[in-house]
Amino acid sequence: MHRFIVVGGGAGGLELATRLGDRYGARRRGGAQRALVTLVDRAPTHIWKPLLHEVAAGSMDPFTQELAYAAQARWHGFAFQQGELIGVDRAAKRITLGRLLDEDGAELLPQRELEYDTLVIAIGSTTHFFGVPGAQENSIALDTVDDAERFRKRLIAACMRSEHEHREYVTAGSEDASPNGGPRIQVAIVGGGATGVELSAELRNTAQVLSAYGLHKLDPRRDIGIAVIEAGPRILPALPERVSNATAGLLTELGVELMTNAKVAEIGPGFVRMASGKEVRADLTIWAAGIKAPAVLAKLDGLPVTRLGQLAVRRTLQSEGDDNIFALGDCAACPWPDGEGSARTVPPRAQAAHQQASFLLKAFDNRLAGRPLPEFTYRDFGSLVSLGHFSAVGNLMGGVIGGSMLVEGLFARFMYMSLYRLHIAALHGFPRMALDTVAHWLRRTTLPRVKLH
Incomplete structure (x- = not known):
């Protein structure tokens, strides 16, 4: 069977692995398994990264929002391997994961190798300190x-x-x-x-x-x-x-x-x-x-990277150095033509990773059937900034309203909250997302507004 490996369980990577598992994996409805899908991440659980500022402020309890990768894998027909990507052997189509240690430094899992036919790298970004002393x-x-x-x-x-x-x-x-x-x-x-x-x-x-x-x-x-x-x-x-x-x-x-x-x-x-x-x-x-691409990308068997350290990909999201390796999200430098010859790349936003995951799901149908791959086109729907319980502000544009419009207040807050709900729907479906929304609301009525311990 065709072997898909998705490295990185962020917004785009987890959505892609989930939908690949639903379409081709072990729990595929209406037919036999068509592919082996494996998700790799160095952490055991997923949380939507745009929520971290709420965790830092105490207005969100992370343990009520985290999703165990192993459970998601069981529910959606893919496998999960915990570990950090440390190398790629392109000739052998093999990746290497580093040793997994527990909190006391004891080894849980040794260094391992996994073989792939299609590799998707979606390891996001890390903080850029710009060399500022201290x-x-x-x-x-x-x-x-x-x-x-x-x-x-x-x-x-x-x-x-x-x-x-x-x-x-x-x-x-x-x-x-x-x-x-x-x-x-x-x-x-x-x-x-x-x-x-x-x-x-x-x-x-x-x-x-x-x-x-x-x-x-x-x-x-x-x-x-x-x-x-x-x-x-x-x-x-x-x-x-x-x-x-x-x-x-x-x-x-x-x-x-x-x-x-x-x-x-x-x-x-x-x-x-x-x-x-x-x-x-x-x-x-x-x-x-600021953010920067993880340093490991520059060490992946000669895969070309940009001056910012991102993997250089074509509009098919294939690496410029290897047709069997794809990249999405913050770690990928994907061209974003605007019809005027601009050299822009797709911005590092959650909406871009979501669009790229949806694109690759369709593109892999073509890949398995031996058809040419389509080209990715990014659609900017605008940006929203939450100001907590006080307000929200942002701009809607593109396909939403056919132009650009400033939004703020209650409507903007509703739009901002709906972004996370759409992410939950992509992982679990709309019925479960609705139940999760109700459960979240019920928890908030019985708990302090800020985590106190």
Whole structure:
């Protein structure tokens, strides 16, 4: 049987493996199994990466949203192998997975090799620190659930410590527990893109909820400062200027400080220093300033990569170096012609990965039948940015309305939430997605609005 291997269980990779398993796999309805489908990921569970800022702010419990790859494989007729891709032998059509270790460093699985006929690489992206001194050591990047949970716990700990110090100051006759008269807790978010902006709004909500539950008696707006530091002239540089301006106005109303044209030169314990020499106090620092392709892509048996480290693919999503290897999502540099000879590539967005997964499902029908492969065409439906419980803002464009339209408020929030629901539908079908939505709503009615432990 034809052997499909999908490496990477993110938004695009998991959707593709699920739908390939449904179409060709062991639980295929109405016929015999037609192909062997295997998903590979270094983690045992999946969570939609755009939700990590909500996990970091505590407004989402990751354990209620995680999906076990092994369970999804059982339900949809594919196999799952946990491990990290460390090499590809193109001549032998074989990939190598590194050793899998447990939390104590003991070996769970040895280094292994898997053979393929069609290989799809969908390993996403990692944080780009741009060589800023101290950035990797003194800030937290939201790459994984563990990163987000680590920040959430540090935030709660900082609030509790500050509340204790505040009581001691008051007992000693001082009215201000802050040594400089500013916020008692200062959170610095480096990067004014979607992740940084969304996190800043969620943190403002978290500060209010933690106060309501008695974890601290600090003023949520005056005593907990949130600053977004952006090197460019405006936040959300990848989105239209009117979306950026509308978002900036909403964040300012929430008491979020926006620092634009502020290039970070160094991050140390408790501070962020700008290239201009200005220094900002930072009790907690989040790095959300950019992404890059994983370093392993440059080591995959001579597969061509771009200057940004992405795999160079044709519009069929086949690697320029091997017709049996495909790539999708953030790790792939796919041409996006606009009719004017532009050299743009498809942007690293969840909607692009979803479209590419749907495209490859149809393209593989042609591949198995020996027919020519179609070419992928990306359709930009716009972008949405969530500001938590307060609002949402974005632009709709393309096939949705035949043009471009700024949206905000309740309608934008509904559109934003529907994106995740559509991802759930792609993994489980619409009936189960509807049940999951109801179950999620019921859980939210019986649990605190912020994870407190």
